[in-house]
Amino acid sequence: MANPQNPARTPPNQPPATPLLDRVRIPADLKNFSAEQLKQIADELRAETIHAVSQTGGHLGASLGVVELTVAIHAVFDTPKDRLLWDVGHQAYPHKILTGRRDRIRTLRQGGGLSGFTRRSESEYDPFGAAHSSTSISAGLGMAVARDLKRLSGKNGGGYRDDRHVIAVIGDGAMSAGMAYEAMNNAGAMKSRLIVVLNDNDMSIAPPVGAMSAYLSRLISSRPFLSLREVMAKVARRFPAPLERAARRADEFARGMLTGGTLFEELGFYYVGPIDGHNMDHLLPLLRNLRDAEEGAPILLHVVTRKGKGYAPAEASADKYHAVSKFNVVTGTQAKAPPGPPTYTKVFAQSLIAEAEQDDRIVAVTAAMPSGTGLDAFGKRFPKRTFDVGIAEQHAVTFAAGMATEGMKPFVAIYSTFLQRAYDQVVHDVALQKLPVRFALDRAGLVGADGATHAGAYDIAYLGCLPDMVLMASADEVELAHMVATAAAHDAGPIALRFPRGEGFGLEPVPARGTVLEIGKGRVLREGSKVALLSYGARLQECLKAAEELAARGLSCTVADARFAKPLDTALVERLAREHEVLITIEEGSVCGFGALVMQHLAWKGAFDTGLKFRPMTLPDAFIDHDSPKAQYESAGLSARSIVATAVAALGETAGVQPARA
Numbered sequence: 286m287a288n289p290q291n292p293a294r295t296p297p298n299q300p301p302a303t304p305l306l307d308r309v310r311i312p313a314d315l316k317n318f319s320a321e322q323l324k325q326i327a328d329e330l331r332a333e334t335i336h337a338v339s340q341t342g343g344h345l346g347a348s349l350g351v352v353e354l355t356v357a358i359h360a361v362f363d364t365p366k367d368r369l370l371w372d373v374g375h376q377a378y379p380h381k382i383l384t385g386r387r388d389r390i391r392t393l394r395q396g397g398g399l400s401g402f403t404r405r406s407e408s409e410y411d412p413f414g415a416a417h418s419s420t421s422i423s424a425g426l427g428m429a430v431a432r433d434l435k436r437l438s439g440k441n442g443g444g445y446r447d448d449r450h451v452i453a454v455i456g457d458g459a460m461s462a463g464m465a466y467e468a469m470n471n472a473g474a475m476k477s478r479l480i481v482v483l484n485d486n487d488m489s490i491a492p493p494v495g496a497m498s499a500y501l502s503r504l505i506s507s508r509p510f511l512s513l514r515e516v517m518a519k520v521a522r523r524f525p526a527p528l529e530r531a532a533r534r535a536d537e538f539a540r541g542m543l544t545g546g547t548l549f550e551e552l553g554f555y556y557v558g559p560i561d562g563h564n565m566d567h568l569l570p571l572l573r574n575l576r577d578a579e580e581g582a583p584i585l586l587h588v589v590t591r592k593g594k595g596y597a598p599a600e601a602s603a604d605k606y607h608a609v610s611k612f613n614v615v616t617g618t619q620a621k622a623p624p625g626p627p628t629y630t631k632v633f634a635q636s637l638i639a640e641a642e643q644d645d646r647i648v649a650v651t652a653a654m655p656s657g658t659g660l661d662a663f664g665k666r667f668p669k670r671t672f673d674v675g676i677a678e679q680h681a682v683t684f685a686a687g688m689a690t691e692g693m694k695p696f697v698a699i700y701s702t703f704l705q706r707a708y709d710q711v712v713h714d715v716a717l718q719k720l721p722v723r724f725a726l727d728r729a730g731l732v733g734a735d736g737a738t739h740a741g742a743y744d745i746a747y748l749g750c751l752p753d754m755v756l757m758a759s760a761d762e763v764e765l766a767h768m769v770a771t772a773a774a775h776d777a778g779p780i781a782l783r784f785p786r787g788e789g790f791g792l793e794p795v796p797a798r799g800t801v802l803e804i805g806k807g808r809v810l811r812e813g814s815k816v817a818l819l820s821y822g823a824r825l826q827e828c829l830k831a832a833e834e835l836a837a838r839g840l841s842c843t844v845a846d847a848r849f850a851k852p853l854d855t856a857l858v859e860r861l862a863r864e865h866e867v868l869i870t871i872e873e874g875s876v877c878g879f880g881a882l883v884m885q886h887l888a889w890k891g892a893f894d895t896g897l898k899f900r901p902m903t904l905p906d907a908f909i910d911h912d913s914p915k916a917q918y919e920s921a922g923l924s925a926r927s928i929v930a931t932a933v934a935a936l937g938e939t940a941g942v943q944p945a946r947a
């Protein structure tokens with residue numbers, strides 16, 4: 286395997302020499318190159334991608350797997366007129382380099398820099414924004430059908446003909462999600478021209494799971510890569526000159542009957558493959574043929590690639606460098622954060638293991654995120670009680686609901702942002718039936734480099750409006766251990782706990798097993814008389830800092846940790862309102878969340894009628910771009926400084942200090 290960085294000639298972490306790539310500013314420039322030159326461009330693009338990600342960190346493995354595919358698609362098709370959609374968008378770094386963004390590629394995922402995913406506002410070459418998986422076939426079909434409608438209106442006198450191609454590239458992992466099947470089901474029946482490229486690298490973040498993955502493996506092993514001749518003959522057979530078409534239809538029917546066809550053929554797609562997705566000599570002519578083919582069924586091109594391809598450390602690692610921090614290009618060694626307190630994810634996993642040791646009804650469910658949610662550790666200890674269901678959040682929730690009906694105690698370990706996918710399942714299958722499903726919501730709040738698509742901003746709002754849902758937020762990692770124990774013990778209905786990304790505070794040792802908390806009871810950490818800070822979640826430390834500062838200004842301050850947003854500790858909330866001039870709520874969540882629940886309660890109690898100064902501090906009502914979490918929270922106005930400013934402004938003693946937000 287070629288290492289694109291020759292260590293003998295290229296000093297560590299120096300940008301690679303890229304003489305041909307330097308001549309490509311936009312994809313149209315690729316049209317000037319021969320197939321041999323395009324191969325060299327692919328090699329240079331790979332080296333450039335590796336170098337760029339070594340400086341920024343990011344999703345490397347998936348991008349390296351699609352380098353040849355990216356060059357070939359852009360060389361053959363006419364983007365941005367032709368629509369190219371990358372599912373998830375985490376593999377789109379080479380695409381970004383080829384589409385006018387090379388000069389900013391080393392700002393990837395940094396504040397103010399390029400997004401780590403595709404984004405409409407970033408480039409006309411990104412026709413659809415992504416980051417959550419499995420949307421590309423649906424969106425691509427929508428574009429194809431819009432094209433067909435416009436074409437009809439052209440024929441009817443609209444005056445123009447829209448003949449653009451739509452190409453959706455989707456991984457085998459993303460293919461495990463319900464949306465992909467829903468889209469294929471629809472596309473197969475629509476007969477709209479759409480090219481789906483199934484990028485099969487036999488990996489999700491973790492090894493892929495499920496029957497579809499097994500099916501694809503069988504498909505590949507039962508059909509060796511097609512030779513170029515076979516591929517071309519197959520395509521020519523399928524897209525013949527019009528006169529031959531009727532005869533061919535019969536032939537196809539017979540072929541389908543004889544071989545049984547692939548699942549994709551049964552769904553109405555024309556299946557081509559499997560082909561080697563790193564072989565430009567195959568990709569280029571094949572894509573040209575698919576491009577020039579006459580109208581017909583949607584096409585599924587099955588390409589087989591290697592995640593991490595062409596970079597030895599990535600290929601050798603278990604996760605193929607799915608997501609990496611900054612690294613040394615020569616050795617592949619990734620930058621490590623200095624040792625600190627355990628991450629919330631780790632504390633969650635350890636606490637859940639501790640609970641599961643005592644109660645064999647506890648089971649855990651993840652939707653393709655075993656390492657991200659800590660369930661890899663749980664799975665090692667309890668392999669039979671751990672379920673990775675694939676990228677299938679909706680199924681994960683209802684599957685857990687089913688287990689709950691039979692007396693199991695399911696924990697759905699999921700990122701706050703991905704639970705959004707399963708909202709009706711939470712409402713209809715869990716909450717409405719009052720089933721004791723436990724939701725452990727990781728990555729609550731702002732998440733840094735992954736940006737707005739991955740922010741865990743909305744769960745308090747979208748769960749807080751559901752009857753019978755218990756909601757908890759951990760102020761620190763010790764609280765998290767208690768909340769896992771509380772969730773394990775809570776059989777009366779659904780319960781959710783949220784905790785942020787990253788490390789805890791390391792203030793106290795985490796107990797081996799948490800203590801069950803009283804449902805709906807908060808705690809007071811500091812008593813004062815003028816200002817009350819009521820925190821929900823991990824801003825508690827900022828509140829304590831703010832209280833110190835307020836006290837130094839002579840403003841006596843109470844700090845309380847609500848622990849529960851639902852049921853609300855109404856006695857605590859009412860007391861804080863009664864005994865203080867100002868009440869401020871703080872949460873790492875969107876508007877319409879904890880602050881709104883407190884406000885609603887106080888409004889009904891008439892607290893505002895008697896002049897309470899109430900300020901709900903939430904994330905701003907805006908999508909927050911990628912940056913360091915610290916910078917994100919600063920700009921969101923949820924730091925100790927902003928809390929102080931808000932309290933002072935509310936008291937009318939601003940002395941030049943501005944509130945966090947008007």
Ligand SMILES: Cc1ncc(C[n+]2csc(CCOP(=O)(O)OP(=O)(O)O)c2C)c(N)n1
Nearest residue numbers: 347416417418456457458459488489490653
């Ligand atoms: C709805 C949703 N759930 C989970 C994720 C997290 N996630 C990002 S990439 C990925 C794996 C995708 O696998 P595949 O499509 O095969 O692409 P590969 O990385 O292997 O190229 C997962 C689970 C996501 N982006 N969206």
